[in-house]
Amino acid sequence: MAVPQRRQQHGGFFAMTGSRHVALGLLALALMAAGRPAAVQAADVDPPTVERVLQGPANCRFAALKGWEAFAVQWEGPCAHGRATGSGVLRAYGQAGPTQFFFGRIEAGEPRFGVMEAEGGLGPGEFRHGSLVPTDDRGLMIRAFEEAEKAAKQAAARFEARGNAASARFYRARAASFAEQLSD
Secondary structure, eight states: OOOOOEEEEETTEEEEESGGGHHHHHHHHHHHHTSSOGGGOOOOOSOOSSOOOOBSOTTEEBOOOTTOTTSEEEEESOEETEEEOEEEEEEEEETTEEEEEEEEEEETTEEEEEEEEETTEEEEEEEETTEEOOOOOHHHHHHHHHHHHHHHHHHHHHHHHTTOHHHHHHHHHHHHHHHHHHHO
8 A cells, every 4th residue: 555645845845755755765864864965956046157058859959957967868848949948847867767857847948947856855946057046935836836737747648649658647646746745
């Protein structure tokens, strides 16, 4: 029987617990003892000193989040004028598949608003120059979870339309987990 998931806020990031996250939850607890995980830590958001590198196919370029340099990154969402634009999911792939996600809105190839998920932790809010902008604004975090839920639902619908039922189920489950964050 699955253990219901709960959320616990710790300095702007949310640690998830539950049957799917037991191993990651233990890691998250260790990381919480030392502060927020580096992957979901709000970073300095001053203007970058170097231009951000765009990735992806020529018809849909995007800039990945900071700390994702060692990963292959893919965008699942709409594109306009050669850039990822709109609501969707950025996925950072390790050797065993996707390991980190950004669920939210990208504008002209830059992640702007949503939720980053890494190592069992969630970082909701605004993003600038590839980094989560520090905030304690609960309303902003709620809107970020709503945007992430919308992005996950849209990704599920796209996978369903392509006949990929397993991925559609995965993204519907992610949407439900974001909605659960809002109901607590």
